[in-house]
Amino acid sequence: MRSAVTAQDINDNHRNSRYLGNDVVLSDTLRATTDFTEAANCADVVVMGVPSHGFRGVLVELSKELRPWVPVVSLVKGLEQGTNMRMSQIIEEVLPGHPAGILAGPNIAREVAEGYAAAAVLAMPDQHLATRLSAMFRTRRFRVYTTDDVVGVETAGALKNVFAIAVGMGYSLGIGENTRALVIARALREMTKLGVAMGGKSETFPGLAGLGDLIVTCTSQRSRNRHVGEQLGAGKPIDEIIASMSQVAEGVKAAGVVMEFANEFGLNMPIAREVDAVINHGSTVEQAYRGLIAEVPGHEVHGSGF
Numbered sequence: 001m002r003s004a005v006t007a008q009d010i011n012d013n014h015r016n017s018r019y020l021g022n023d024v025v026l027s028d029t030l031r032a033t034t035d036f037t038e039a040a041n042c043a044d045v046v047v048m049g050v051p052s053h054g055f056r057g058v059l060v061e062l063s064k065e066l067r068p069w070v071p072v073v074s075l076v077k078g079l080e081q082g083t084n085m086r087m088s089q090i091i092e093e094v095l096p097g098h099p100a101g102i103l104a105g106p107n108i109a110r111e112v113a114e115g116y117a118a119a120a121v122l123a124m125p126d127q128h129l130a131t132r133l134s135a136m137f138r139t140r141r142f143r144v145y146t147t148d149d150v151v152g153v154e155t156a157g158a159l160k161n162v163f164a165i166a167v168g169m170g171y172s173l174g175i176g177e178n179t180r181a182l183v184i185a186r187a188l189r190e191m192t193k194l195g196v197a198m199g200g201k202s203e204t205f206p207g208l209a210g211l212g213d214l215i216v217t218c219t220s221q222r223s224r225n226r227h228v229g230e231q232l233g234a235g236k237p238i239d240e241i242i243a244s245m246s247q248v249a250e251g252v253k254a255a256g257v258v259m260e261f262a263n264e265f266g267l268n269m270p271i272a273r274e275v276d277a278v279i280n281h282g283s284t285v286e287q288a289y290r291g292l293i294a295e296v297p298g299h300e301v302h303g304s305g306f
Helices: 004-013 036-041 052-063 087-094 109-114 127-137 150-173 177-197 208-219 224-233 238-243 250-264 270-280 285-294
Strands: 046-048 072-074 100-104 118-123 142-147
Touching: 036 052, 046 052, 052 087, 052 250, 072 087, 087 100, 087 150, 100 127, 100 150, 100 208, 118 127, 118 150, 118 208, 127 142, 150 177, 150 208, 150 224, 150 250, 150 270, 150 285, 177 208, 177 250, 177 270, 208 224, 224 238, 224 250, 224 270, 224 285, 250 270, 270 285
Parallel strands: 046 072, 072 100, 118 142
Antiparallel strands: 100 118
Protein backbone atom coordinates (compact mmCIF):
# COMPACT_ATOMS: atom_id res chain seq x y z
CA MET A 1 0.00 0.00 0.00
CA ARG A 2 1.02 3.64 -0.46
CA SER A 3 0.71 4.97 3.08
CA ALA A 4 3.37 3.95 5.57
CA VAL A 5 1.15 5.28 8.36
CA THR A 6 -1.73 3.02 7.32
CA ALA A 7 0.61 0.04 6.93
CA GLN A 8 1.93 0.60 10.45
CA ASP A 9 -1.62 0.94 11.78
CA ILE A 10 -2.53 -2.43 10.27
CA ASN A 11 0.64 -4.16 11.51
CA ASP A 12 0.75 -2.68 15.00
CA ASN A 13 -2.91 -2.11 15.86
CA HIS A 14 -4.72 -4.52 13.49
CA ARG A 15 -6.83 -1.61 12.28
CA ASN A 16 -7.17 0.55 9.18
CA SER A 17 -8.38 3.62 11.02
CA ARG A 18 -8.26 5.94 8.02
CA TYR A 19 -10.63 3.94 5.83
CA LEU A 20 -12.47 1.58 8.18
CA GLY A 21 -12.56 3.51 11.45
CA ASN A 22 -11.39 2.36 14.86
CA ASP A 23 -14.12 -0.20 15.52
CA VAL A 24 -13.12 -2.71 12.83
CA VAL A 25 -10.45 -5.12 14.12
CA LEU A 26 -8.46 -6.86 11.39
CA SER A 27 -6.98 -10.34 11.58
CA ASP A 28 -3.64 -10.47 13.37
CA THR A 29 -2.36 -12.62 10.48
CA LEU A 30 -2.79 -9.69 8.06
CA ARG A 31 0.45 -7.88 7.31
CA ALA A 32 0.82 -4.67 5.31
CA THR A 33 3.86 -3.37 3.42
CA THR A 34 4.76 -0.42 1.22
CA ASP A 35 7.54 -2.42 -0.46
CA PHE A 36 6.63 -3.79 -3.91
CA THR A 37 9.51 -6.27 -3.82
CA GLU A 38 8.44 -7.72 -0.50
CA ALA A 39 4.81 -7.98 -1.59
CA ALA A 40 5.64 -9.61 -4.93
CA ASN A 41 8.22 -12.08 -3.67
CA CYS A 42 5.91 -13.77 -1.18
CA ALA A 43 2.70 -13.66 -3.24
CA ASP A 44 0.87 -16.80 -4.32
CA VAL A 45 -2.03 -14.62 -5.51
CA VAL A 46 -2.00 -10.88 -6.22
CA VAL A 47 -5.19 -8.93 -5.45
CA MET A 48 -5.20 -5.45 -7.00
CA GLY A 49 -7.24 -2.84 -5.13
CA VAL A 50 -5.70 0.35 -6.53
CA PRO A 51 -7.61 3.00 -8.56
CA SER A 52 -7.76 2.54 -12.33
CA HIS A 53 -5.40 5.46 -13.02
CA GLY A 54 -2.63 3.80 -10.98
CA PHE A 55 -3.37 0.20 -11.94
CA ARG A 56 -0.88 -0.12 -14.80
CA GLY A 57 1.93 1.55 -12.88
CA VAL A 58 1.57 -0.80 -9.92
CA LEU A 59 1.53 -3.83 -12.21
CA VAL A 60 4.72 -2.64 -13.90
CA GLU A 61 6.44 -2.41 -10.51
CA LEU A 62 5.16 -5.84 -9.48
CA SER A 63 6.28 -7.36 -12.78
CA LYS A 64 9.92 -6.79 -11.81
CA GLU A 65 9.67 -9.24 -8.92
CA LEU A 66 6.56 -11.39 -9.39
CA ARG A 67 7.11 -15.10 -9.92
CA PRO A 68 5.71 -16.60 -13.17
CA TRP A 69 2.10 -17.72 -13.42
CA VAL A 70 0.94 -16.11 -10.17
CA PRO A 71 -2.79 -15.26 -10.61
CA VAL A 72 -3.73 -11.56 -10.51
CA VAL A 73 -7.25 -10.66 -9.34
CA SER A 74 -8.56 -7.12 -9.80
CA LEU A 75 -11.06 -5.44 -7.49
CA VAL A 76 -11.13 -2.31 -9.66
CA LYS A 77 -14.45 -1.21 -11.16
CA GLY A 78 -13.30 1.20 -13.81
CA LEU A 79 -11.71 1.66 -17.22
CA GLU A 80 -8.28 3.04 -18.08
CA GLN A 81 -8.50 6.53 -19.53
CA GLY A 82 -6.64 7.01 -22.77
CA THR A 83 -6.68 3.34 -23.76
CA ASN A 84 -10.26 2.51 -22.64
CA MET A 85 -8.92 -0.86 -21.51
CA ARG A 86 -10.46 -3.07 -18.87
CA MET A 87 -8.25 -4.08 -15.96
CA SER A 88 -7.98 -7.71 -17.11
CA GLN A 89 -6.70 -6.48 -20.47
CA ILE A 90 -4.02 -4.44 -18.72
CA ILE A 91 -3.00 -7.49 -16.67
CA GLU A 92 -2.68 -9.54 -19.85
CA GLU A 93 -0.61 -6.80 -21.50
CA VAL A 94 1.75 -6.06 -18.60
CA LEU A 95 1.94 -9.59 -17.14
CA PRO A 96 1.49 -12.03 -20.04
CA GLY A 97 1.06 -15.59 -18.82
CA HIS A 98 -0.39 -14.60 -15.46
CA PRO A 99 -4.03 -15.74 -15.07
CA ALA A 100 -6.25 -12.65 -14.74
CA GLY A 101 -9.48 -12.48 -12.77
CA ILE A 102 -12.05 -9.97 -11.52
CA LEU A 103 -13.77 -10.09 -8.13
CA ALA A 104 -16.87 -7.90 -8.08
CA GLY A 105 -20.27 -7.51 -6.50
CA PRO A 106 -22.28 -5.43 -4.01
CA ASN A 107 -19.45 -5.03 -1.51
CA ILE A 108 -19.36 -1.81 0.49
CA ALA A 109 -15.95 -2.26 2.14
CA ARG A 110 -16.97 -1.06 5.59
CA GLU A 111 -19.86 -3.54 5.78
CA VAL A 112 -17.68 -6.44 4.65
CA ALA A 113 -15.09 -5.51 7.28
CA GLU A 114 -17.81 -5.28 9.94
CA GLY A 115 -18.91 -8.83 9.18
CA TYR A 116 -22.23 -8.27 7.45
CA ALA A 117 -23.16 -11.06 5.04
CA ALA A 118 -22.20 -10.28 1.45
CA ALA A 119 -21.39 -11.98 -1.84
CA ALA A 120 -19.23 -11.46 -4.90
CA VAL A 121 -18.52 -13.17 -8.20
CA LEU A 122 -15.04 -14.16 -9.36
CA ALA A 123 -14.70 -13.99 -13.14
CA MET A 124 -11.88 -15.93 -14.81
CA PRO A 125 -11.58 -17.80 -18.11
CA ASP A 126 -10.22 -20.86 -16.28
CA GLN A 127 -13.07 -22.10 -14.11
CA HIS A 128 -10.95 -24.72 -12.35
CA LEU A 129 -8.63 -21.97 -11.13
CA ALA A 130 -11.61 -19.73 -10.32
CA THR A 131 -13.10 -22.45 -8.13
CA ARG A 132 -9.83 -22.88 -6.23
CA LEU A 133 -9.38 -19.14 -5.71
CA SER A 134 -13.01 -18.61 -4.71
CA ALA A 135 -12.46 -20.99 -1.80
CA MET A 136 -9.58 -18.76 -0.64
CA PHE A 137 -11.79 -15.66 -0.64
CA ARG A 138 -14.88 -17.32 0.84
CA THR A 139 -15.77 -17.05 4.52
CA ARG A 140 -18.84 -17.98 6.54
CA ARG A 141 -20.36 -14.56 5.78
CA PHE A 142 -18.76 -13.78 2.43
CA ARG A 143 -20.02 -15.92 -0.43
CA VAL A 144 -18.01 -16.14 -3.67
CA TYR A 145 -19.58 -17.39 -6.88
CA THR A 146 -17.72 -18.00 -10.15
CA THR A 147 -18.24 -17.18 -13.82
CA ASP A 148 -16.19 -17.17 -17.00
CA ASP A 149 -17.74 -13.89 -18.19
CA VAL A 150 -14.82 -11.55 -17.51
CA VAL A 151 -16.03 -8.94 -20.01
CA GLY A 152 -19.53 -8.80 -18.55
CA VAL A 153 -18.38 -8.52 -14.94
CA GLU A 154 -15.85 -5.79 -15.72
CA THR A 155 -18.24 -3.82 -17.89
CA ALA A 156 -20.96 -3.97 -15.25
CA GLY A 157 -18.54 -2.75 -12.60
CA ALA A 158 -17.52 0.29 -14.62
CA LEU A 159 -21.03 1.21 -15.72
CA LYS A 160 -22.74 0.98 -12.34
CA ASN A 161 -20.55 3.80 -11.05
CA VAL A 162 -21.74 6.13 -13.81
CA PHE A 163 -25.36 5.27 -13.10
CA ALA A 164 -24.89 5.80 -9.36
CA ILE A 165 -23.85 9.36 -10.13
CA ALA A 166 -27.15 9.79 -11.98
CA VAL A 167 -29.11 8.49 -9.00
CA GLY A 168 -27.11 10.73 -6.68
CA MET A 169 -28.11 13.69 -8.82
CA GLY A 170 -31.70 12.63 -8.33
CA TYR A 171 -31.31 12.55 -4.55
CA SER A 172 -30.12 16.16 -4.68
CA LEU A 173 -33.21 17.12 -6.68
CA GLY A 174 -35.53 15.41 -4.23
CA ILE A 175 -36.92 12.89 -6.71
CA GLY A 176 -39.36 10.30 -5.38
CA GLU A 177 -38.77 6.60 -4.80
CA ASN A 178 -40.68 5.77 -7.98
CA THR A 179 -38.37 7.97 -10.04
CA ARG A 180 -35.32 6.47 -8.38
CA ALA A 181 -36.51 2.96 -9.19
CA LEU A 182 -37.18 4.06 -12.77
CA VAL A 183 -33.62 5.33 -13.19
CA ILE A 184 -32.07 2.20 -11.66
CA ALA A 185 -34.19 -0.13 -13.81
CA ARG A 186 -33.42 1.74 -17.01
CA ALA A 187 -29.75 1.93 -16.00
CA LEU A 188 -29.70 -1.86 -15.85
CA ARG A 189 -31.06 -1.93 -19.38
CA GLU A 190 -28.34 0.45 -20.61
CA MET A 191 -25.72 -1.61 -18.79
CA THR A 192 -26.93 -4.80 -20.44
CA LYS A 193 -27.05 -3.29 -23.93
CA LEU A 194 -23.48 -2.02 -23.83
CA GLY A 195 -22.16 -5.02 -21.95
CA VAL A 196 -23.52 -7.46 -24.51
CA ALA A 197 -22.24 -5.28 -27.37
CA MET A 198 -18.77 -5.45 -25.82
CA GLY A 199 -18.90 -9.23 -25.60
CA GLY A 200 -20.46 -9.86 -22.19
CA LYS A 201 -23.21 -12.39 -21.52
CA SER A 202 -26.72 -11.06 -20.95
CA GLU A 203 -27.26 -13.32 -17.93
CA THR A 204 -24.39 -11.64 -16.07
CA PHE A 205 -26.10 -8.26 -15.71
CA PRO A 206 -29.07 -9.28 -13.51
CA GLY A 207 -26.53 -10.92 -11.17
CA LEU A 208 -24.22 -9.76 -8.39
CA ALA A 209 -21.78 -7.79 -10.55
CA GLY A 210 -24.61 -6.05 -12.40
CA LEU A 211 -27.92 -5.51 -10.61
CA GLY A 212 -26.55 -6.32 -7.16
CA ASP A 213 -23.71 -3.81 -7.32
CA LEU A 214 -25.91 -1.29 -9.14
CA ILE A 215 -28.48 -1.30 -6.32
CA VAL A 216 -25.99 -0.86 -3.48
CA THR A 217 -23.91 1.77 -5.29
CA CYS A 218 -27.00 3.79 -6.18
CA THR A 219 -28.64 3.63 -2.75
CA SER A 220 -25.93 3.37 -0.09
CA GLN A 221 -25.00 6.53 1.77
CA ARG A 222 -21.44 5.16 1.77
CA SER A 223 -21.33 5.13 -2.03
CA ARG A 224 -18.65 7.48 -3.36
CA ASN A 225 -20.29 7.76 -6.78
CA ARG A 226 -23.72 8.53 -5.36
CA HIS A 227 -21.99 11.20 -3.23
CA VAL A 228 -20.51 12.76 -6.37
CA GLY A 229 -23.98 12.98 -7.93
CA GLU A 230 -25.42 14.59 -4.81
CA GLN A 231 -22.64 17.14 -4.69
CA LEU A 232 -23.09 17.96 -8.37
CA GLY A 233 -26.76 18.55 -7.62
CA ALA A 234 -25.74 20.92 -4.85
CA GLY A 235 -23.99 23.03 -7.48
CA LYS A 236 -20.39 22.14 -6.68
CA PRO A 237 -17.86 21.91 -9.54
CA ILE A 238 -16.59 18.41 -10.29
CA ASP A 239 -12.95 19.36 -9.60
CA GLU A 240 -13.88 20.65 -6.15
CA ILE A 241 -15.82 17.47 -5.39
CA ILE A 242 -12.92 15.23 -6.40
CA ALA A 243 -10.43 17.29 -4.40
CA SER A 244 -12.56 16.96 -1.26
CA MET A 245 -12.69 13.15 -1.41
CA SER A 246 -10.12 10.83 0.18
CA GLN A 247 -11.04 7.95 -2.14
CA VAL A 248 -11.60 7.70 -5.89
CA ALA A 249 -15.06 7.76 -7.49
CA GLU A 250 -14.43 5.73 -10.65
CA GLY A 251 -17.66 6.85 -12.32
CA VAL A 252 -16.25 10.34 -12.89
CA LYS A 253 -13.51 9.03 -15.15
CA ALA A 254 -15.64 6.30 -16.68
CA ALA A 255 -18.47 8.54 -17.91
CA GLY A 256 -16.64 9.83 -20.98
CA VAL A 257 -15.18 6.42 -21.79
CA VAL A 258 -18.62 4.81 -21.61
CA MET A 259 -19.96 7.31 -24.12
CA GLU A 260 -17.06 6.58 -26.46
CA PHE A 261 -18.07 2.91 -26.39
CA ALA A 262 -21.76 3.80 -26.83
CA ASN A 263 -20.94 5.84 -29.92
CA GLU A 264 -18.66 3.10 -31.25
CA PHE A 265 -21.46 0.53 -31.04
CA GLY A 266 -24.21 2.93 -32.14
CA LEU A 267 -26.14 2.68 -28.86
CA ASN A 268 -28.42 5.30 -27.36
CA MET A 269 -27.62 5.47 -23.64
CA PRO A 270 -29.53 8.46 -22.26
CA ILE A 271 -28.56 8.06 -18.59
CA ALA A 272 -24.85 7.72 -19.32
CA ARG A 273 -25.13 10.55 -21.84
CA GLU A 274 -26.63 12.95 -19.30
CA VAL A 275 -24.05 12.08 -16.63
CA ASP A 276 -21.26 12.68 -19.13
CA ALA A 277 -22.86 15.99 -20.12
CA VAL A 278 -22.86 17.20 -16.51
CA ILE A 279 -19.33 16.04 -15.70
CA ASN A 280 -17.57 16.89 -18.94
CA HIS A 281 -19.70 19.31 -20.96
CA GLY A 282 -21.09 21.92 -18.59
CA SER A 283 -24.68 20.68 -18.34
CA THR A 284 -26.62 21.00 -15.09
CA VAL A 285 -28.29 18.31 -13.01
CA GLU A 286 -31.69 19.86 -13.74
CA GLN A 287 -30.99 19.76 -17.48
CA ALA A 288 -29.90 16.13 -17.16
CA TYR A 289 -33.19 15.00 -15.63
CA ARG A 290 -35.21 17.11 -18.04
CA GLY A 291 -33.29 15.41 -20.84
CA LEU A 292 -34.20 11.98 -19.51
CA ILE A 293 -37.88 12.79 -19.11
CA ALA A 294 -37.96 14.21 -22.64
CA GLU A 295 -36.99 10.80 -24.05
CA VAL A 296 -39.95 9.09 -25.72
CA PRO A 297 -40.51 5.63 -24.17
CA GLY A 298 -40.66 2.67 -26.52
CA HIS A 299 -40.47 -1.08 -26.07
CA GLU A 300 -39.17 -1.83 -22.56
CA VAL A 301 -36.60 -4.38 -23.71
CA HIS A 302 -35.96 -3.64 -27.37
CA GLY A 303 -36.47 0.13 -27.36
CA SER A 304 -33.45 2.40 -27.64
CA GLY A 305 -34.41 5.21 -25.25
CA PHE A 306 -34.99 5.92 -21.56
